[in-house]
Amino acid sequence: MPANKAMKILVVDDQETMRVSIKSILRALEFKNIDYAENGEEAYQMLTKGEFDFLITDWMMPKMTGMELLKKIRSDAKLSKLPVLMLTAEGKQDNIMEAIKAKVSNYVVKPFDAKTLDNKINQIFR
Numbered sequence: 001m002p003a004n005k006a007m008k009i010l011v012v013d014d015q016e017t018m019r020v021s022i023k024s025i026l027r028a029l030e031f032k033n034i035d036y037a038e039n040g041e042e043a044y045q046m047l048t049k050g051e052f053d054f055l056i057t058d059w060m061m062p063k064m065t066g067m068e069l070l071k072k073i074r075s076d077a078k079l080s081k082l083p084v085l086m087l088t089a090e091g092k093q094d095n096i097m098e099a100i101k102a103k104v105s106n107y108v109v110k111p112f113d114a115k116t117l118d119n120k121i122n123q124i125f126r
Contacts, residue, residue, distance in 0.1 A: 003125040007053035008033045012043040012069070013087070014061040022056060022087075025114045029121075040064025044072055047079055054121075059088040059095070070102050083124045087112075 009031055013019045019036050026034055035052070037043035041063045047055070055073070057066040064072075066086055073079045083105040088095055091109040099107055105124045108116060 003031075003121045004053070005030045006033060007031070008035070008051060009054045009056060010035050010037060010043060010046060010050075010052045012037045012040065012055065012057040012061070012066065014038055014058065018058065018087075022117075025117050028114055029118050040066060040069035040072075043069055047073065047082070048076075052082065054083050054085070054124075056085045056087065059086055059090075059099075067098065067102060070099070070104055074103050085120055085124065 009026065011019055011022050011026075011034060013022065023034050023036075035046065035050070037046055039061045040057070043055070043057065044064065046052070057069055059066040066088075070084055070086065073082055073084060086099050086104045086107040087110055088099075088107060089110045096107060106120045108120050
């Protein structure tokens with residue numbers, strides 16, 4: 001079963017060009033309900049206040065990294081089940097293993113295209 005196109009998605013990346021690029025891809029994949037944060041701290045505040053169904057976060061960010069955000073989400077009773085897709089510029093096995101240990105739902109190595117993102121999202125929501 002494909003992902004719900006109406007779900008509320010939070011995209012977290014410190015680079016505006018990347019946020020815009022991800023939004024364009026998500027829109028092309030027919031997702032409509034997309035919000036943003038510039039870093040993990042801002043994202044966590046938004047997640048605790050809002051009803052998000054899915055999080056796409058970059059790994060390397062100032063203030064709070066994607067990994068720190070993931071660990072904080074997994075230890076928060078209200079957010080622990082939130083599906084999280086991690087974006088990383090480095091396909092290092094150590095990073096990927098750390099993310100898997102921290103219970104990431106899936107991950108994508110940058111750069112990626114719409115088909116890759118669509119496949120990763122659908123793997124999460126199967």
